[in-house]
Structure formats: structure tokens, C-alpha cells
Amino acid sequence: MFGFGNKKKKKDSKDTNKVSSTLINVKVFSALGGDLRTLKASYSAVEQRNDFGELVSINDKFNHDQDVDFYMESIYREMQVLLDFRSKSSEQKTKTLNSRIHKQEKLIFYLDKVPELNAFYNYQDEWAKLRDYRILRNYLKIDEHGSYFYIDGGVRTYEFDAVDGFLIPRWHGNDTYSSYPDHTRTKKIKIQEDLIFQREMASRRFDIKLMGYAGMFFLANMILLGVLGYGYYLGYDKLSNIDNEAIMASKECLQNTVDVNNQFSSIIKDNFDFRKRMLMQNITLQEEHYVESEKKGNLIEKTINNLNK
Amino acid sequence: MSSESVKPSDEFRIRGDFEDLEDLDKLSKLELKEKAKKEFNISDDDWKTKVEVEPMFSKETIDDIANIDKYFADRLKNTLSGKRLVRTGKGEEKWVQNGKAVAGSLLIDSAVGIIETFANKSMLISNVRDQDFNMQFEDAFKKISDLVVMPNTYVDVNSIRIILKQFKDTFWNIGSILGKTGKNMESYFLALNKYSDETDNKYRSKFGD
Numbered sequence: 001m002f003g004f005g006n007k008k009k010k011k012d013s014k015d016t017n018k019v020s021s022t023l024i025n026v027k028v029f030s031a032l033g034g035d036l037r038t039l040k041a042s043y044s045a046v047e048q049r050n051d052f053g054e055l056v057s058i059n060d061k062f063n064h065d066q067d068v069d070f071y072m073e074s075i076y077r078e079m080q081v082l083l084d085f086r087s088k089s090s091e092q093k094t095k096t097l098n099s100r101i102h103k104q105e106k107l108i109f110y111l112d113k114v115p116e117l118n119a120f121y122n123y124q125d126e127w128a129k130l131r132d133y134r135i136l137r138n139y140l141k142i143d144e145h146g147s148y149f150y151i152d153g154g155v156r157t158y159e160f161d162a163v164d165g166f167l168i169p170r171w172h173g174n175d176t177y178s179s180y181p182d183h184t185r186t187k188k189i190k191i192q193e194d195l196i197f198q199r200e201m202a203s204r205r206f207d208i209k210l211m212g213y214a215g216m217f218f219l220a221n222m223i224l225l226g227v228l229g230y231g232y233y234l235g236y237d238k239l240s241n242i243d244n245e246a247i248m249a250s251k252e253c254l255q256n257t258v259d260v261n262n263q264f265s266s267i268i269k270d271n272f273d274f275r276k277r278m279l280m281q282n283i284t285l286q287e288e289h290y291v292e293s294e295k296k297g298n299l300i301e302k303t304i305n306n307l308n309k
Numbered sequence: 310m311s312s313e314s315v316k317p318s319d320e321f322r323i324r325g326d327f328e329d330l331e332d333l334d335k336l337s338k339l340e341l342k343e344k345a346k347k348e349f350n351i352s353d354d355d356w357k358t359k360v361e362v363e364p365m366f367s368k369e370t371i372d373d374i375a376n377i378d379k380y381f382a383d384r385l386k387n388t389l390s391g392k393r394l395v396r397t398g399k400g401e402e403k404w405v406q407n408g409k410a411v412a413g414s415l416l417i418d419s420a421v422g423i424i425e426t427f428a429n430k431s432m433l434i435s436n437v438r439d440q441d442f443n444m445q446f447e448d449a450f451k452k453i454s455d456l457v458v459m460p461n462t463y464v465d466v467n468s469i470r471i472i473l474k475q476f477k478d479t480f481w482n483i484g485s486i487l488g489k490t491g492k493n494m495e496s497y498f499l500a501l502n503k504y505s506d507e508t509d510n511k512y513r514s515k516f517g518d
Binding site: 075105106107109110111112113114115116117118119120121122123124125127128 | 329330333334338341342344345348349351355356359360390391392406407408409410411412413414415416417461463464465
């Protein structure tokens, strides 16, 4: 009466703050063979976006890394289309599924008892089909109005069933006040595998920044090569002209040298001939002189002899 | 809220709620066989040709290096689909269906495909360097072990280790026959054992059963 109402209001606002906060509660249950469903772990986790922009709840201590959003696996969506569920009432849906399940159970019974039949039908495949039919039948039971979390102590609480290592979220219906493990939702393990695959692919791919640098380097090299090539093309014409002139000059020079050589050799030849002729003339003159001197010598001898006598 | 009594979902129950299967349970195996043939429209000829299959390759033809991958792929396919190699009185060998399939058809086809690619003649492992072979080998085994834990490739949970061992044996046989790399096989398997232990820890949550 004296301010109690105000106190209560304050508490409510505190609770609503908790609901909108990123901190959530996680409860993991496990069915140990029989009907008993046991709470195996309970802890708080923080909602945050991972490297791929997906909203996940994380608790490092418990190695918890789960999706906050859940969506239906494609196989169950496809099955609903294939079995024409859109045009059927809920009773018809269950009837169709029941007949399918009955047929499948019978087939699996035969496969179990008569192993030779496995040559025609794969036991694992047929078993998986039955499991999918049953999951879909359970999904039809789930109340449309509800959510994957409920508020416990003002904090959002998510429940998971641990089945063979997979954490399956539980659906909390509003009208039925009961919860079901929703096996039609995609399991974390699938998403984890996708992420692992994506990370591996990303690690194998070249670094984008490095690729950018390499591209720029390549482009710069190509431009440089182009400029050099154009420069060479331009220079080639000039060089070839210069070459032609040089060749012409060298040819002229050679011709001149040949002419000079010819002239020089003809002069030498003429000189030789002249010298030869001159020499010959000289010899004849000397001979003549000798003959004359001999004649003269004889006279001298004659006179000396005459004098001696 | 430590424990609560809730009926678990019936997804993983073998038997459903239908009672007519209990009547069938009383029949003998021969009677069941005949009934199954009628129920699923299987003729006697089909039964004979599919239940007992002649092996595509025998040990005599394994000398031809081109058939190694096909030989082991054929063995693996038949083993995973629940067939056993039986010797007849005349000394002939036949694959006889006498067990349930250990893995789903998707896994069998993919694994056989991987092995055929791994030991293909065009990428013959004896011709490549040890380092390349090591990489190829680990990559192939990783692909297969990933397939085993993928939720859409249906495998009997208890047979995961058997399947992985089967793959290891297959690789061992291919590696030892192609020679050269045989000396390093021990180290490969040591590494792979380590890897398979790691995958177990990775995929199996500590909250799992």
C-alpha cells in the first residue's frame, strides 16, 4: 500500500532488461536409453556474431558454440511437397504418413530377418527413410504457436537434447504446455562442417590483399613492358636507317679502298716494269762499257809490254 | 529440474506401433523369404542374379596395375553392402549377400569413387613423389572419414570404426602393391590413427551418449 507497487515495477523492468540482454541460459538433456530424460549440463552463454556473420551462443568453458536461429532441413520441406501436404487436412497428413511408416517398418523387418533382401534394398537407406517419416510425423504434432526458448528467472533459456553427439533444440508450444525435440531443424554439426569446409577453402585460397598487390605488380610490369616495347619499336626504324647509311658509307669506303689498292698495285707494277727495263738497259750499257774497257785494257797492256821490251 | 520423466521421441525405435509384424515374427526364415519375394515382386531369376554375384576381378588379374583400384573398389563396395566372399567347391569365388548393409548407398558410392580416383592409372601413386602421395592419401582418407560422420550419409553408428578400418586396409593394399611408398606406410597410418582419434573428439560432444 505504501510503495510496494513501485518496488514490484522496478523488479519487472530489471527482468525485461535481462531478457533483451545477450546472456542466455542453456540446458542440455540426454535420454539414457529408457524413458528418463536427465539434465546433463546447465550454463549461461553469450550471444554474438561469429566470423561468418551468423548469430551464435558461445561458452568457451563448456565448448558450447551453437546456433541461436534454427531452420527446417530441406529434406523435410521437400517431403511435405512430395506428399502433397499443402492440400491435405491434418488427419489426412497423419494417415498418409502412418501408411508410409507401416510399409517402411515392414520392409525393415524383412531386411533384418532376411539379409539376402539387402541385395535389393539398402538397409541403412531404408532405415533413414523410416526415421525421416517418423520425424515428420512428430513435427506435425508440434504446436505452431511457441518458441525455442522460455523465460526462466527473467533470462531466455534454450533446451537441447543430446542425441549421439548432436544437440537438437526443443520446441516449447504455447497451448500444449509441452516441449518436443525438433529433429527437423538443421543440426549444429552440419553447420560446423560447412564452416570447417569454408575455413579450409579460405585458408587454401590466396590472401586477397596479397592477390591485390600481385595484380598491381603484374599490371605495372605489363605497362612497363608495353612502354619498353613501343620504345623499341620507335627506335628500331631509326636504328635501321642509321644502319643503312653506315652500310652505304662502308661500301663506299670499301670501293675507294679497292680503287686505291688497284691504283697502287698498278703503280707498283709499272714501277717494277720500269725498273726491270731500266736494269736491263743498265746491263747492256755496262756490257758495252766493259767491251770498250777491255779493248782499252788490251792497248794499255800492249804499250806496257812494248815499254818493257 | 535434475531429471524429468518424459517419453523419448520414437525416431530411433526399431519397431513401431503396428502389431502385424509380431505375427510375421513367428514365421521361419524360409517362409519369410518366400513371403518377402511375393510382397516386393522379386522373381527367382532376379534373386539368383543379385544375391550371388561373381567378382568383377580376381586375384589373378591383379598383376595388371590398371585393375588394382577397380579390384579394391569392387571389394569395398561389396563388403560395405553386406556381401561376403565365399569359395565354392569348384574353387570359384562369389560375393554372397548374407548380411545387412553397413552403410548407406550414398556413402558406398562416394567412397568407391574416391578410391577409384585415388588409385587411378592416370594419377598412379607410384609415379609421384612421397610428399605428394602423403598429401593425396591424407586428403582421400579425410574425405572418407568426413563422409562417415556426415548426418546425411547413413551409417550404422557401431560400424563407423569397422568402415574406417576397411578403408585403411584398402589403402594399405593399394599402397603395398604399388610398392615404392610401402616403407612409409607405417608413418602414414600412425598419423591417420591420430587423426581419427581427433575426429572422434571433435564430432562427439561431451554431452552426447
